[in-house]
Amino acid sequence: MLFRYEPGVFDELFSRTAPVEWAFPELLTRFAIVDRSNDYPSVNIAEDKDGVHVVAELPGIPKEDVKLQLHDGTLTISGERKSPAEAKNSDVLRRENRYGSFSRTIQLPESIDTEKVTAEYVNGVLRIALPKREAAKPKEISIR
């Protein structure tokens, strides 16, 4: 079922900029990026029979400065990228990287077992493994 998006109606009820997806979760594609305020960090998402794999690119950010939160069926990656140490006594000739705080939220499918989520950070890449609940995994039934 599809609803026509009418900004006037929803903006009064929800203060967020993209409220229609919150109000009607069925409108979401399964792994919709909920927070569209920016596209940083870059995120890749894949699914196999065991679960969902989220790979985020966070170069230059120690893992202590990254926060991962599961809440209400969403996964939020947030943190802060600090400017490099010698930035103060030097002339910046070019700056393409962005520094400062960031946040990105991803809608997760219901089949995820939130108790078993693990994450590791190697070489600027954060890998988050979100296994599916046993009941949600495909099962083969033998025919007698």
Added chain:
Amino acid sequence: MTKELENGKINGEEPSTTGTLRVLRPAVDIQELADSYVVRLDIPGAEKESIAAKINESTLTISAKVQERFTQETAAVYNGSLPAEYRREFALADDVETQTVDAAYELGVLKITLKKKQQFLPKEIKIV
């Protein structure tokens, strides 16, 4: 140092295809200090052994291969970015010492330090 080569088909916004590899131009920060330049490139997930920083005449070329983000059985349902190779070239200014390149890879960032030539360093003259 500030001038960058725009030759080739590498473009920052849209990764081009070289054979089967997707080439991505990494974002860069360049800072000038009194006696050196510090170049930082974001190359998350690069294989350390594959990282190369070479100076040929007055061109600095940086390249690195990227580790696979997912196993082959795992179907990607959403791709924000999946580069296979990082590559970027810089034309160096006259004051850069081209004999030595110091490169360090940490947290997915490649930090390259280029020393300035002796004759370009600020000099203090003692008054007698």
